[in-house]
Amino acid sequence: MSTQNYVAYIGIDWADRKHDIALYDCTSDIWQEYTIKTRPQDILDWVNQLRARYGGGKIAVALEQKRGTLLYALCQYDNLVLFPINPRTVANYRKAFQPSRAKSDPVDARLLVELMQKHPEKLVCWVPGCPQTRALRQWVESRRMLVGEKVRLTNRITAALKTYFPQVLDWFEDKDTLVFCSFME
Structure with a gap:
């Protein structure tokens, strides 16, 4: 993971109908949790809100998938730096700190942010390559x-x-x- 400064960290726990999002604002040290729908227009509106809020600042985004529609939808935005994380990694990280094994999408989204912040040397930025x-x-x-x-x-x-x-x-x-x-x- 690059040592560059990010204006925010975002963890996305994706699903078929909604995406749970945990956002950590680096300048204000404030956490936000919310959901967005999975339609392309909803994702575009969400990214536009991020652009309005952070300008051209780079935002680190962790997703619980190595490929898929959400990853491909987000790779087109220059302000988002994507970090696909294996779902098993998140599950094991959750088990380490929540022995009850209770799964919660908002908690997983937060754990994705925590993984980016605490273990940046273990993560690799996704490079989309050319369209072909x-x-x-x-x-x-x-x-x-x-x-x-x-x-x-x-x-x-x-x-x-x-x-x-x-x-x-x-x-x-x-x-x-x-x-x-x-x-x-």
């Missing part, structure tokens, strides 16, 4: 998800066949071919 690289990354991730889904399904079929019809496993090497599917039908 981002598009290629999304395609590769989509393909990886499809391949993973294919493996998951063929593993389930194999497990079921071991119980009901184990001979067929010796007859067909690949369970993801049209010949195998036709035979099974």
